[in-house]
Amino acid sequence: MTSRILHRGRTAPPVARGGKGPWLHLADGREILDASGGAAVSCLGHGHPAVVAAVQAQVGALEYAHTGFFTNEPAERLAEMLVGHEPGGLSHAYFVSGGSEAMEAALKLARQHFLEAGQPQRTRFIARRQSYHGNTLGALAAGGNAARRAPYAPLLADSFSHVSPAFPYRGMRDGEDEAGYVARLAEELEAEFQRLGPQNVAAFVAETVVGATAGCVPPPAGYFRAVRAICDRHGALLILDEVMSGMGRTGTLHAWEQEGVAPDIQAIAKGLGGGYQPIGAILMNERVLAPIMAGSGAFAHGHTYLSHPVACAAALAVQEAIAKDGLLERVRTLGARLEAGLTERFGNHRHVGDIRGRGLFQAIELVEDRATRRPFDPARKLNLRIKEEALARGLAVYPGGGTADGVAGDHILLAPPYTATEAEIDLIVARLGEAVD
Ligand code: PLP
Numbered sequence: 001m002t003s004r005i006l007h008r009g010r011t012a013p014p015v016a017r018g019g020k021g022p023w024l025h026l027a028d029g030r031e032i033l034d035a036s037g038g039a040a041v042s043c044l045g046h047g048h049p050a051v052v053a054a055v056q057a058q059v060g061a062l063e064y065a066h067t068g069f070f071t072n073e074p075a076e077r078l079a080e081m082l083v084g085h086e087p088g089g090l091s092h093a094y095f096v097s098g099g100s101e102a103m104e105a106a107l108k109l110a111r112q113h114f115l116e117a118g119q120p121q122r123t124r125f126i127a128r129r130q131s132y133h134g135n136t137l138g139a140l141a142a143g144g145n146a147a148r149r150a151p152y153a154p155l156l157a158d159s160f161s162h163v164s165p166a167f168p169y170r171g172m173r174d175g176e177d178e179a180g181y182v183a184r185l186a187e188e189l190e191a192e193f194q195r196l197g198p199q200n201v202a203a204f205v206a207e208t209v210v211g212a213t214a215g216c217v218p219p220p221a222g223y224f225r226a227v228r229a230i231c232d233r234h235g236a237l238l239i240l241d242e243v244m245s246g247m248g249r250t251g252t253l254h255a256w257e258q259e260g261v262a263p264d265i266q267a268i269a270k271g272l273g274g275g276y277q278p279i280g281a282i283l284m285n286e287r288v289l290a291p292i293m294a295g296s297g298a299f300a301h302g303h304t305y306l307s308h309p310v311a312c313a314a315a316l317a318v319q320e321a322i323a324k325d326g327l328l329e330r331v332r333t334l335g336a337r338l339e340a341g342l343t344e345r346f347g348n349h350r351h352v353g354d355i356r357g358r359g360l361f362q363a364i365e366l367v368e369d370r371a372t373r374r375p376f377d378p379a380r381k382l383n384l385r386i387k388e389e390a391l392a393r394g395l396a397v398y399p400g401g402g403t404a405d406g407v408a409g410d411h412i413l414l415a416p417p418y419t420a421t422e423a424e425i426d427l428i429v430a431r432l433g434e435a436v437d
Helices: 049-061 073-082 099-116 137-142 146-152 178-196 223-234 255-259 286-294 309-324 327-346 382-392 422-436
Strands: 016-020 023-026 031-034 090-096 124-128 160-163 201-207 237-241 265-268 280-285 352-358 361-366 398-401 410-414
Touching (some): 031 422, 049 309, 073 090, 073 309, 090 099, 090 286, 099 137, 099 265, 099 280, 099 286, 124 178, 137 146, 160 178, 178 201, 178 223, 201 223, 223 237, 223 255, 280 286, 309 327, 327 352, 327 361, 327 422, 361 382, 361 422, 382 410, 382 422, 410 422
Parallel strands (some): 124 160, 124 201, 201 237, 237 265
Antiparallel strands (some): 016 023, 090 280, 352 361, 361 410, 398 410
16 A cells, blocks of 8 residues: 655555554554653553543543633643642643644743743743754754754754753763763853853753653753752743653653752653643743733733643543552652663673663663764664664664764663563563664
């Protein structure tokens, strides 16, 4: 059958027809162990009965009502669940259809905050190299992934500049300790604020744990506290992108909980709805909203499918399952098992330079030479070859890196469902081992 869909490659990929837990059933009869949930989407695996039932019930009750006229119960209940639990913390949610939309909304909300606060000159954003914030032109400009940006240069938005990521394996110097590394990154960020004029900067934008661009890179201890202090000193907002790393993936609902800071605006998506419906959101605090509520009274933004009832019902059911079944604890336990398994299998592998991540968000970075950490030539597309080798062994893993600026090597990202069994975690490691070998 000829496909009329514009696929990512020249030919159509295999047809996925069904799924149960971490397993995908293909139309050709193959069973694939879905070890990355796409790109860290399927946090409950496939076919979760409670979520399926919630989606079916909501479609039957109300499929859509425009937010210009109405609100709806699943959206209100989902917001109640996500925000408003701590004084001074995140207080409101705004539901969109995915991660890029969430990041666009985050950037626009930050701009409107300063416009209505009487600081219209704060139009600049500082983000980081080796980051990804989405594929729409604004979010793409925020991201620092050279390969994704290049085909579309000049990007529409030129209000971004980029500083170094917090990437210990690639960024720490010989003899430097973590505190010294954090201090150097903080100095670089401070210098960028000074270069732009601190009064012109709206926000610093970062993924709390870097996802597909660099491969599950957790920040060094104290990094986000240092960043938060710089933003506070200059009156800028902190926007954290947890589209990939949030909603339990790292073992706490929000990855920033492990950093001792809270953002002013946070983007979430993927694990919010677990793939059962397309949904993303921004969460924000009262500080961000105060001048807008005292001024125009409304966020000057909007999409047709804001607060979509079926999408919100799916996300509500996903989040209820995570809470009810104690899945954050499960992520920590299974994550430790996955990390231990990867360390045992790849710790001495001559082409695995680094094994890193948090919770059920783990990656291995491939290097041509372990001693010098020299990456493979990106032209060899090693990450894609491993993806294909894994698929041939019934395993779906997410390939990343290997493209950028020669800085990061190829990596393979794993993000299995929180509901996986121990045996399935071990099978992921075993099959990946064969594919890499
Ligand atoms: N931000 C991060 C950190 C992501 O990983 C992604 C997608 O991979 C996005 C934003 C964009 O999300 P979406 O693909 O849902 O638009």
